[in-house]
Amino acid sequence: LGPSSLFSKVTANAAELEREQQGRVALRERYLRSLLAMVGRPVSFTMYEKVSVTALFGASDIDVLNFQVSELQTPLGVQKEAVLRCSDIVAYSFEL
């Protein structure tokens, strides 16, 4: 799992902290909604070492450390179900 406390520079000032928390909420909500929109769609993953794979996105854990995917197209064939470690991924993309 990820760190249990999140990085913050403004803990001394209550008003600043409130503003930072509101910013965090807005950013996080949009990101979580993007994950929802991605469910069931074909997603291309660019991995390290110039590896590119596509798969149907299934789910992510809350810390965004792993993605569960289906029908993973690899150079060695199609993997029915798989978990991708996000630390191995450089970028991913899909169409809306």
Place this chain on the structure above:
Amino acid sequence: MTAWQKKTPLEWLTYVNKEVGVLAAEKHKYQGWVLTVDPVSANILLAHPLENGKMSISAVLGHAVQDVEILTEADDEMKEKLAHLFMPEEMRRCSQ
């Protein structure tokens, strides 16, 4: 942790609705409008309008982000478009 991962939510918020160029690990380059930055993983979510009217969504993972350069700021029409991309139908109707 990279400099990008260490930024605070308020710093990430300044990138939202801006067109940026992102330099990622292994010299990968991405360009698009910033939809959000996940405050947990620092993943940066970009939208790139396609000619067929669809939207291409890319995410560069926080650990792979090396540099983010702001190119332009979105006009009101683009901001509206970006804000509604992942909103569920019923919320879209409420906000109109």
